[in-house]
Amino acid sequence: MADIAADMEFAEEFRSYLSWTYDNPRVVSDCLSRCRRVQKFEGDLWRHYQDDRGQLLLDKLTYTLEDVQKCMKPKHSIPIKGTKGLKSVYEGTQSLMHSVNKYFEFLSLR
Numbered sequence: 001m002a003d004i005a006a007d008m009e010f011a012e013e014f015r016s017y018l019s020w021t022y023d024n025p026r027v028v029s030d031c032l033s034r035c036r037r038v039q040k041f042e043g044d045l046w047r048h049y050q051d052d053r054g055q056l057l058l059d060k061l062t063y064t065l066e067d068v069q070k071c072m073k074p075k076h077s078i079p080i081k082g083t084k085g086l087k088s089v090y091e092g093t094q095s096l097m098h099s100v101n102k103y104f105e106f107l108s109l110r
Contacts, residue, residue, distance in 0.1 A: 007036065007039070008032070008035060008036060008039060008045060008046070008103075009044070009045070009046035010046070010106075010107070010110070011032070013106070013110075014032070014035075014103060014106050015028060015032060017106045017109075018031055018032070018102065018106075021102075030099075031098075031099045031102055031103075032099075034095055034096050034098075034099035034100075035099050035100060035102075035103050037078065037096065038057075038061070038076075038078060038096050038099070038100050041076070041077050041078040041079075042057055042060065042076060042077065042078065043057075045057075045100065045103055045104075046107070049103075049104055049107045053104065053108075054100065054104045057100065058097070058100065058101070058104075059075070060074075060075040060076045061074075061075075061076055061093060061096060061097040061100060062075075062097070063075070063076075063089070063090055063093040063094070063097075064090075065090060067086075067090070068086045068087055068089075068090045071086065073086075073089075074089055074093055076093065076096075078092075078093075078096060080092035080093065
């Protein structure tokens with residue numbers, strides 16, 4: 001089975017960092033998978049970090065409950081499916097944002 005994060009810069013180091021942070025292998029795998037998904041639709045995470053410490057990407061991933069209440073669509077281009085409409089998009093975006101934040105946190109410690 002191919003490493004799900006093979007196309008991410010510093011993927012193995014990030015996996016080790018997550019393994020040190022979380023004791024649940026599933027959480028580590030999910031975080032790597034989410035980062036890979038964001039990278040697929042929004043571009044290389046390492047490049048985002050180099051450009052502006054990832055701020056532009058984090059801004060695109062910022063999606064609030066207020067945005068949901070106003071029926072606003074997110075700024076990112078990542079498709080998120082679910083049965084709760086924009087509430088599903090909100091929850092999915094929060095998960096993606098958390099994972100990307102962990103990756104940028106890891107990069108800041110390198």
